Each structure stands twice: as structure tokens, then as C-alpha cells.
């Protein structure tokens with residue numbers, strides 16, 4: 001029978017309220033081990049972040065496994081063990097070499113198979129993916145509002161957020177100032193600064209300091225389609241349901257003036273990869289430029305280059321042509337991709353995991369439900385004792401509070417288990433869809449915009465150094481890419497056996 005070391009961790013800077021305290025983790029693991037008849041040899045705890053390698057107690061756990069003092073580790077969730085690829089890799093290496101035979105987590109299902117290890121390597125970094133995904137979910141909530149035509153953010157100038165209806169209402173006074181500003185600007189020959197000063201004179205200022213509104217904000221106000229009933233959010237348009245006080249005609253005239261002012265400085269060219277990377281040498285933004293080469297025979301050719309803006313400090317970086325950037329991004333995205341022929345396999349694995357995950361959370365919920373009933377009984381008994389005057393009032397109060405605390409904790413656990421049960425698989429599903437799409441985009445021609453979007457899906461913090469692009473890959477994609485892009489090729493039997501246990505696959509799916 002395997003012996004397990006229990007590892008509990010919570011760093012002091014971990015603000016996440018969902019993470020249990022070390023004491024609570026110990027209690028949970030004890031309970032879990034008892035239920036599953038697991039032998040825990042010792043508890044090792046640590047109050048350090050797992051984002052960087054170099055935790056002493058974690059190293060001790062690995063050393064003990066290495067020495068054969070135990071064959072398994074039990075922890076609340078994979079993210080307690082590792083949140084960086086170095087430590088995650090160490091755990092997986094011990095599994096590969098057979099020193100570590102099992103991992104157990106009350107909140108995560110793991111099986112020591114190639115597929116299980118793959119899922120685990122993703123879970124080690126899931127926290128980051130989860131955080132990325134959370135902000136995506138917030139955006140999704142906003143999208144619901146937007147579809148109803150409601151503005152999910154701070155009201156533009158001339159409007160006020162109505163705290164009661166949560167709608168955006170016309171500000172009876174400032175709307176007149178905004179309208180006048182539009183009219184003045186439409187007449188032409190007015191700078192953004194003049195408009196800002198005009199607005200300032202009539203009570204429109206920066207809330208933070210009371211100074212006139214900044215020029216770029218005035219520019220944004222004058223070209224904000226909100227004033228003609230269109231909501232633009234995260235680069236998508238929605239039809240607004242708010243009242244408008246600027247006519248479409250006036251807005252059109254204003255746009256003509258705005259363009260007039262901006263035209264000399266902007267080429268109006270929409271560069272696909274601008275804003276994607278920063279300079280690897282100095283950290284300044286990378287900007288795009290267009291050069292037109294004219295030939296003697298009257299023809300011309302357009303070249304697009306990306307270069308460091310060099311606005312921070314002196315920098316020696318040179319231009320990088322757009323097609324070079326494109327090829328590199330295709331490689332980055334392609335390596336993070338899954339060949340479409342993998343889809344049925346993943347479908348199968350996820351379906352299997354779904355069942356296991358469901359069964360897992362169901363037993364967990366059942367156990368919690370029983371605990372809940374038990375406490376209710378205790379509470380009743382306590383009350384009876386108190387009413388029968390067998391229990392002292394002081395004892396009654398204290399005991400009652402204790403039981404109430406326990407009851408609350410269990411309710412929290414129930415909420416967590418019923419919530420987190422499926423969220424993991426949902427994330428997995430989203431990841432697989434993106435990875436399948438990445439493959440297609442990496443092969444497509446002249447789809448620079450899609451490529452740029454996918455590049456941001458699989459990575460962030462791109463830096464350009466000596467014409468070489470380097471991203472921070474987001475975790476699940478990093479796991480795919482670490483295989484050297486093997487998954488972006490069609491599955492063959494060698495790749496499949498690496499990813500999955502053979503008995504799970506029907507022969508018909510091979511080849």
C-alpha cells in the first residue's frame with residue numbers, strides 16, 4: 001500500500017479567499033485520507049508562494065519521495081504543489097521515473113497515466129489560466145448587458161449613471177455643454193484644446209483634479225459613437241438603448257473635422273501586429289511603419305516594418321519586416337495548436353473525465369450533506385438539553401456558536417464543490433477549442449488579424465529582440481508547445497500512446 005506525504009501551502013500574500021488556510025487544508029486532507037483509506041506518514045506545511053521555484057519544504061517533500069520514504073503526495077489541489085513550470089516539471093518527472101506512484105487531491109481528479117499527467121501539467125498552471133479566464137467571464141457578463149443595449153461602464157460626458165435603474169441617463173445640464181461643444185467643433189478651425197477649455201468654462205472637468213479634460217479624451221468624446229446610440233465595447237459594436245442628444249448629421253460633420261486634424265499624422269493604415277510586442281532591449285512600445293518604394297518604371301511596392309519607438313531610452317534595435325513577424329507568429333501559434341484529428345480523442349477523454357469528476361463531486365456532496373444533517377441533530381439535541389435545564393446557559397451559547405460555525409463552513413464547501421466541479425472541464429473545453437483553431441490559423445494565408453488575435457490568446461508580453469519575437473505562453477498552451485509542436489501534427493500511434501492509455505481508444509479512431 002502506498003504511503004503519502006501530505007503537503008499544505010498557503011502564502012501570506014495569497015489574497016484569494018477560495019484558498020483554505022493551512023489548518024483547514026490539514027483538516028480536509030485528514031478527512032479525505034480517512035474516507036479513502038490512505039496512509040499519511042507526515043504533514044509538511046509551507047507559507048510561501050509557489051509562483052517562483054525555491055520552496056524548502058516542497059523540496060523536502062520531493063527528497064523524501066526520492067528516497068522512497070513515501071510513494072504518494074496528497075494535497076488540496078495541484079496549485080498547492082506547483083504554480084510554475086519548474087516545480088510542476090519536477091513532480092511530473094518523479095511520476096515518469098516511477099519514484100512517485102500517486103497523487104491525490106480532494107478537489108482534482110488525477111490518474112497516473114500519460115493523459116492524467118498531461119491534465120496535471122495543465123492544472124499546475126491552471127491558476128493563471130483561471131485568472132485570465134475570470135476577467136474573460138467579467139467581460140462576458142458585460143456582454144449580456146451590452147446585448148440588452150445597456151452600457152456596463154462609466155457614463156460618457158453629458159450622461160450620468162443612474163444608480164437605481166443602473167441605466168445611463170442624460171445629464172440635463174452637461175448634455176447641453178457637450179452638444180454645444182460638438183456644434184463648435186463642427187464649424188471647423190477649432191482645436192481639441194479649445195474645445196476642452198470651452199467645456200471647462202461650463203463646468204466639465206476631470207473628476208480627479210478639477211482641471212480641464214485632456215486633449216485625447218476630448219478627441220475620444222468627439223468621436224464616441226455612444227452619442228449616436230452605438231456602444232463600442234472591447235472592439236465590438238452594440239445597439240444602445242439610451243437617449244441621444246446629438247443628431248446623426250451633427251456627429252457626421254464632427255467626424256469630418258476630427259479626421260481633418262488627425263490625417264497628417266496617421267496613415268490610416270491598420271497594422272495587424274501593432275500593439276502586440278514591446279522592445280526586448282529597452283521595453284518601449286513597438287510601432288509599425290509603411291514604406292513605399294517607387295521604381296523607375298512607375299510601379300511601386302509597399303513594405304511594412306515594425307520597430308522600437310525608442311521613447312524610453314537609447315536603443316540599438318533595428319527594423320523587422322512584417323512577413324518575418326508573421327512567420328514567427330505562425331510558428332508560435334502553430335506549436336500551441338492541436339491538429340483537428342486530435343479532436344475525437346480529446347472529446348473522449350473529456351467525456352470520461354466528466355463522468356469521473358461528476359462521481360467525485362457527487363460523493364463529496366453526499367458526505368457534506370450527511371455532515372450537515374449531523375450538525376442539525378446535534379443542534380437540536382443541544383437545544384433540548386438546554387430547555388431541559390441539563391445544559392448550562394453559558395455552555396449552550398458556546399457550543400451553539402461552534403456548531404453554527406461548522407454549519408457555515410460546510411455550506412461554503414458545498415457551494416464550492418458544486419461550483420468547481422464543472423468549471424475545470426469547461427476551461428479544458430475552451431482550451432481545446434482554441435488549440436484546434438490555432439492550428440487552422442497558423443496554416444491560413446493572409447489572415448494577419450486572426451493571427452494577431454490568436455497570438456494574444458496563446459501568449460502575452462511579446463518582446464521583440466534582434467528581430468526575434470518571444471512570448472510568455474499561457475500555461476495550457478505552453479504545455480502543448482513544450483512538446484515542440486508535436487500536437488499540431490496529425491496524431492500517429494506514437495503520439496497517441498504518449499498522450500493516452502491505449503485501452504481507452506477504439507481501434508477505429510487510430511490512423
Ligand SMILES: [Zn+2]
Pocket residue numbers: 279280281282283284308309310315316317
Ligand atoms: Zn528598444
